[in-house]
Amino acid sequence: MNLAVDERHFSRFLSAATIYWRNNLPPSPSDEWIVVEAYHPDIRVLIRNLTIANALSRVTGARSVALVGADPEWEETFWRAFDRERVKALVSAYGIHEIVDVHDVVAQRLAEGDLGDVPLSEAEIDARADSTVCRLRLVPRLPAEDLADPVYLGRRRRVHAFASVYASILDRYTPKALVTCDVEYDQWGVLVDLAVGREIPVVHVQTTGSLKAYTLFPEARSGEATFRAEMTRLIAGTYEGLRPHAHLLERSAERVFDRSRNNLGRPSWWRKGSASTLELTTADETSQFRGFVRDRLGLDKDQPVIAVFSHALSDALGTNRESFADLAEWLEETAHFARGRPDAYWLFLDHPHQASFDRTGFFARLAETFAEAPNLRFMRSLDLSRNSLYAIADLGVTVRGSVANELPALGIPVLQAGWSEWSDCGFSQVVTEPSAYWKALDTAIGTLAAGGELITAEQISAARLWQWLYRSGADVVSPLVPHWEVMPAGLLLSMLGVSMSEVESDGDPVFTAVARMWTKREPMLTRFDLTDATEIQRNVR
């Protein structure tokens, strides 16, 4: 568990939190409920979920019930030393009225063999079981024979049990909102599916930045298949609403873009260290550096260079619309296509955290398979600095990686073979069918070879405006939630303890931002009202 502090330190923090929330939650809450999930072992995630739940309590007058516990397989695979008692103590200190150990109840149902009826189809159960088993086993896909494996069948039963238990919880509490840090896999995904089906607003807290959250209100649904697909459209709606005010944000957006060169924290969360700083600024510098990188990679022909960004292969499979059955298939098919297109160089970059997502060595095998292809290169992502990447790439290709925003902001076009958080915002080219994908690649190579441009000045500005929205406008700063980069846990708890003991709560940005999102039924937390030009002018320089 990401909470390496001694008991005395933890207790001091709990005291501060208990007093703070006793003073700042409704003294006489209503009989309505907010469900907040508290499964994650990272203290940063837990305090985000709990703070937003409490902020919602202040707006709605509802009290909260926390879902706690740990899946035994997750505990064994990823969440070693998970401390249920500390999580429960934290939840109590945040003034949560009730606690349900969901995993205990699920275990009990499984032991009794009483799974009951569930409001999920067999296909939905299969999909959740598949993505969860892939993640737990660190494999990009499940071979057909594994579907008869007792472990897989056990997981399928667990999905069934989750659905049954969650249905009971939602029936019992009929919550006004669900607050969760994740929308994938069985323990979160089934809960979100059921909540969305019951028209319960779902707040998806983001594990990055200061405090970010996206909310799906039932009336905003458009019938997309997944939570993330719904949010892709809604986020783009907010972004489009901001576009008319872009001129007011121009200076701020340029500042955010400029600072992003140094990779100050996420969203490029997977890159860290000196190799992630972009230091090139002028066309001359970039062109000089391009020569160096071409020499280094042995790219001696003057032809386009396409950078293909492998995703974390077992991460959130089936989470949004995608062109291919899974991320591995996309990568493999792209490599086959690339071999047949020697009129371009193809640089395949593995995900920096792939070891945590794939234990099959998929990328290494792919590299071996295509080792003889003279126009293909396979590299670990961090072996290519951001300077080199920027200097060499004529086109980026991804499914849903953050490069789909980062590269267009730098003037490099991106083709996405799937949807992501920002994919409806117009600064990347998005396809969700293989035929459209191949055609888009073919056209891109032709255009680049002819010296044409694949990205417009407007798209570059649009990508920078998104950076502003992501890193500034939709990133709420409050002493109640130290920035994601504030770690280790001892430091985090000390800062937070001081805030709770010393800072008065009136007008705290978390409370005002959550109240605005809730009352205006907006799909994201914002620092101020992004629909109001006067507010924007007042808040940016």
Next chain:
Amino acid sequence: MTTDNIELASPSPALTSGYAPEVKVVENLTRADKAIGHFSGSPAAVGVKYAWTGASCRVAVQVEITADPREEERPRLLLVKAHGSVRGAVLLPPKRGKKAVRASLSFEIGSGELRPDGILLLEFWDACSAGYLPPEAAKQVTPFDLAKITVRSIDLDPAVRPASWDRAFADGRISTPGQVRERAGEVRLKGPFFVVNPGAEAVRFGVRAKPATRAPASGGGLFARIARRMRARTPIQPPAWVPQVRAMSLGDGATVGIGIEAVGVNAFDFVVPAGGSGPVAVFPQWPVEASGPAVFLREPQ
């Protein structure tokens, strides 16, 4: 736009810190306070922002190598490129348990190579991985592996300095895999080859063969020992050394013709011609009957 993250100060010619604002771009190089930075593996690069005047620029680079205790001590051959062309090479023989070994190199950047809005882009390549190395030289050096190479300083338009009989002597124009200073202006070469960086001017330097001495026998009485000592101090008179030299460019592997002029008994001036394709690896054939390393390089006159 200039922000608190990215800010350029006015340039100064001598750089000894990786955090100097002129050190604009680095690749595979960890910046340092008292050096530009260090790297392992190949290649690494440093881009230096300069005050463009339209004139050519002389650049001096000082590097050093620190051996990893797990590694062998065979020398590494570092190629320095600027703006895509090989400008020079230095041999860096790491010494386990000893302080870092330094070398320096200087070269000219033509006025046409510098751009108003560009950078001085220096690249550091392991000759083994860059594929520049002729087979004869490849046998004598080893890949960088874990060795830490530090770029200590980058000096733009360095002042003319007296030639230094250091690791890379003659103002960085000659680099050896190891050498022992025997007398003023002369070092005994360790290893079968050395590297010459001719640049825009030919490099002339002396080479002297040392006569071999008779190895003392053991045993015998007092008179026999005295007689052996006397004989050992008497130089043998070997046949005069006729230099046999192979030389090849480290830029493209082409054979390079070396000019040789006799200046005394077993003493010659070698002349490595100007221009060509960068640094030249020189393989002198050892004098017959020499006992151990016996070629002396003399300071260019």
